[in-house]
Amino acid sequence: MKRFTYAAASDVAAAVGWGGKGAFIAGGTNLLDLMKEGVARPEHVMDINALALHDIEPSESGGLMLGALARNAATAHHPLVQEQYPLLSVAILSGASPQIRNMATDGGNLLQRTRCYYFYDTGTPCNKRQPGSGCSAIGNLARQHAILGASTECIATHPSDMCVALAALDAVVHVESLGGRRSIPFLEFHRLPGDQPDVDNTLMPGELITHIELPPAPDFVEHCAYLKIRERASYAFALVSVAAALHIGDGGRIAEARIALGGVAHKPWRLPDVERLLHGKRPDRAAFSEAGSALIAGAQAQGSALGSNAFKIPMAQRAVVRALEMAMAKHTSLLPGRAKKGQAL
Structure with missing residues (x-):
């Protein structure tokens, strides 16, 4: 690990006054891994745990305001989150492990970087880690990689479960910097790789996430579900x-x-135009299947013949149908399922 200087901020003004000359650290559940692997090499680290950004409170608009330093576990188990936004609670509890959820922060969850194995292997070329060096995933083992929104520069996926629910709930990210405050609609926060895959989001240098706002939602409490298909149950x-x-x-x-959708693109994948196809229709399998097909239109398999992720295309379409059926059945979750070779979802 590269040597670095360490400082702690006592308030938001001190943190943003630092000017973003290195990396902010809170839970550290992703940053420390990246630093140990030599992927992230900040010269300065600013500890922001003392900032008054831990609370979860009702917002003035009637929604909910999540402090950026609220821990994932505290958010998932908060009574207001469970009562008003059960989709978010279940999504958070589907991710990582209890130990990590106890440390990881809500703001940090938004900023976690891809778990692409080539990105973590500093012995391989990676445009996300070193722009212009190439993408080792393209044409190789790409089982975990993107089928939507990829580019010739990068086919990595965003790893978060929490962010998939936040995208569906139309969350808003509040940030602060020396230049003032601004709000970023969640669908505009993360970005596709394009020709600049090393840039994961639309934050400006020196900006600090202070809150995540959940707007008042339509009646999604009765009919919501989070479905996660993964290699193993834990x-x-x-x-x-x-x-x-x-x-x-x-x-x-x-x-x-x-x-x-999560696990299929460089960012949570949501298309409001596809959602509007369902408006006024009966909640049946035919309507759900139409939406699932439209949501993954243009999907492309990646990887080699032996390491392709082509299976993800029908899996994603069927997962949309299944999740919508679960939502209609008033289930908020499904025990994590294992994707078995040759098994249809």
Whole structure:
């Protein structure tokens, strides 16, 4: 690990006054791994754990404000989150392990970097780690990699479960810097790789996440589900995940729908135009299948013949259908499933 200087901020003004000359650290559950592997090499580290950003409180608009330093476990088990946004609670509890969730922060969850094995292997070329060096995943083992939104520069996926639910819930990210405060709609926070895969999000240099705002949601409490398909039942990143929520209106028809996919792209994958296809329709398998097909339109398999992720394309479509059916059945979760070779979802 490269030597670095360490300082602790006592308030937000001190943290942003630092100017982002290194890395902020809170739970450290991702940053320390990256530093140990030599992937992240900050010269300065600023500890922000003393900042007053741990609370979870109702917002002025009637939604919920999550402090960036609230721990993932505290968020998942918070009564207001469980009562008003059960989709988020279940998604958080589907990720990592209890020990990591006890340390990891909500703001840090948004900033975690891909778990692509080539990204973590400093002996291989990686455009995300070293721009212009090439992408070792393209044409090789790419079972965990993207089928949507990829580029010729990078096919990595975003690893978060929490972020998939936040995308479905239309969250807003509040940030602060020396230049002032601004709010970023969640769908605009993370970015696709394009020709700049080393840039994961739209934060400006020196900006600090202070809060994540959950707007007042339509009636998604009764009909929501988070489905995660992974290689094993414990502590594994998603091959495909789905956050699904439905608001059923008069006559039993769909008044509003939200669907976000994880494990398939460089960011949580949500297309509001696809959700609108469900408006006014009966919540049945035919409608759900149409939405699933539209959501993954244009998906492309990656990897070599022996290491391809082509299986993810039908898996994602079927996972959308299954998650929406779970939501209609008033299930908020499904015990994590293992994807077995040759098994249809």
